[in-house]
Amino acid sequence: MELSPDSIILWQAGFAKLNLTILLTWLNMLLLTVGSALVTRRLRDDGKLSRWQNLLEVLVSGIEQQIADMGLSPVREFLPFLGTLFIFVLFANLLAVVPGYRPPTGSLSTTAALAISVFVAVPWWGIRRRGWGGFFGMYIKPSVFLLPFNILGERSRTLALAVRRFGNIMSGSMIAGILLTVTPLFFPVVMQLLGLITGVIQAYIFAVLAAVYIAAAAKVQRVREDDGQGGLHG
Amino acid sequence: MLIDWFTVAAQTVNFLLLIWLLKRFLYGPILQAMERREARIEGRLQEARQEHEVAKEEAAEYQRLNRELEERRTESLRQVAEEAGQHRQQLIDQGRAEASALAEAWKAAVCRDRQLFMADLKKRIGSEVLQIARKSLNDLTGCDLATLLAERFVARFAALDQEQQSSCRTAAETSGVLVRSAVTLEDPIRSRLEAGLQPLVGPDAAISYCIADDMPLGIELILGGLKLSWGVDSYFAELERQIDLQLEEVDGTGEGGGRSL
Incomplete structure (x- = not known):
């Protein structure tokens, strides 16, 4: 049994190769892009909305609300990165119920790529918001002696993000495979349903953690509009 | 090796590409549609x-x-x-004025009728009295009333003082003598009358006669601007005065008890 779809190589020319992970990612991208394009091609802003437009509006506005709750502002600046992170992971995990489909998030390479993206995005927004001195000054706070620990914590955080994602998805697929060989009829269906739930939760956690890291770096002040209280978060 | 670095790089590129694709085909259009709808709702x-x-x-x-x-x-x-009140008052005033005018006209008509009646009454009474007196005098004494009246008149005329006779003579010579009588005077009476008058007015004075319808009984002599009358006019004047007094008393009683306006 394969641990990762990376090992299934469809085409290779020297260093470059096309494995199942990349192919399935392309498939995901194609489905997401074409689906979005089909729905957004006939958008209506008055009268009765189509159910697909309704679904996408609920999804986008929900992500916007979550980002706003994290204290990130303006929301539109962070929506493409964090929203795509959530939608990509969610869609890959949901498609896991299709027989023969191997979610690309079950590949450590994919989760590492996503974690590296977050690892780059955190200082990117941190420096944009606080400047070079402001951002790197965080590493020597509260004392310069904590500099190695801060760097270590930053790197381990990225690594944990990648491994957590990989472990969850890979273990889910693997448990389903093992149970399929032991009790091939009923039990794997239950595990698949459980996998769907954990997939959605993991997608949410991944996106929220990324948002929290970015918010911590950017030190964005969030103003709670509902009770009028303000405070620093992150 | 669980991590294939080429796959990591490819997936990173794929992820960045997906960000751009979703931004182009999902977030942008959806957010624009929501903004348009919110703007429309806000506009509404x-x-x-x-x-x-x-x-x-x-x-x-x-x-x-x-x-x-x-x-x-x-x-x-x-x-x-207010206008209705004014109009009503105006109508009342107008009605009162009209009623007053009618009453005045009625009074004038009554007065006129009374005058006519009195004149007619005087004429009738005079005529009746004259006839009765003439007939009764003629039957009882055989005397003619007109003759007696003429003689008496001449006697009265001759009894005028000197100054009055002089005035009469002057007037008669200037404008003649007109004798008015209630009845036609017969020639013998005229002769006796002229014989009585000529010494007083002169022989050249022209004497003419005429019948006076408004005179009940008597003879009137008109000499230019002078007039000598001998008859029952004063009695009739007294009679008329008495009747007027009676009518005024009747009018006073009627006005006190019968006016309603």
Whole structure:
């Protein structure tokens, strides 16, 4: 049994190769892009909305609300990165119920790529918001002696993000495979349903953690509009 | 090796590409559609607020107009009532004036009728009395009343003082003598009358005669501007005065008890 779809190589020319992970990612991208394009091609802003437009509006506005709750502002600046992170992971995990489909998030390479993206995005927004001195000054706070620990914590955080994602998805697929060989009829269906739930939760956690890291770096002040209280978060 | 670095790089590129694709085909259009809808809803809300304001203003304007209309109506009713009162008073005054004029006209007519009646009464009474007196005198004594009257008249005329006779003579010579009588004087009477008058008025004075319808009994001599009368006019004047007094008493009683205006 394969641990990762990376090992299934469809085409290779020297260093470059096309494995199942990349192919399935392309498939995901194609489905997401074409689906979005089909729905957004006939958008209506008055009268009765189509159910697909309704679904996408609920999804986008929900992500916007979550980002706003994290204290990130303006929301539109962070929506493409964090929203795509959530939608990509969610869609890959949901498609896991299709027989023969191997979610690309079950590949450590994919989760590492996503974690590296977050690892780059955190200082990117941190420096944009606080400047070079402001951002790197965080590493020597509260004392310069904590500099190695801060760097270590930053790197381990990225690594944990990648491994957590990989472990969850890979273990889910693997448990389903093992149970399929032991009790091939009923039990794997239950595990698949459980996998769907954990997939959605993991997608949410991944996106929220990324948002929290970015918010911590950017030190964005969030103003709670509902009770009028303000405070620093992150 | 669980991590294939080429795959990591490819997936990173794929992820960045997906970010761009979703931004192009999902977030942008969806957010624009939501913004347009929110803008439209906000516009409708704004429009509704404006229409609400307009409706409130129109309601206030309508209430103001209603109040003005009510005030004008009250004022018009008051004016109409006032004009009606004035018109009523005017009609009453006019009616009173007309009634007063009618009463005045009626009084004038009554007065005129009374005068005519009195003249007629005087003539009739005079005529009747004259006839009765003449007939009774003729039957009882065989004397003619006209002759006696003429003789008496000549005697009275001759009894005038000197100055009066002189005036009469002057007047007779200037404008002649006109003898008016209630009845036609017979020639013997005329001769006796002329014989009695000539010494007084002179032989050249022209004497003419005429019948006076308004004279009940008597003879009247007109000498230019002078007039000598011998008859029953004073009795009739007294009779007329008595009748007038009686009528005035009757009018006073009627006016005290019968006027209603």
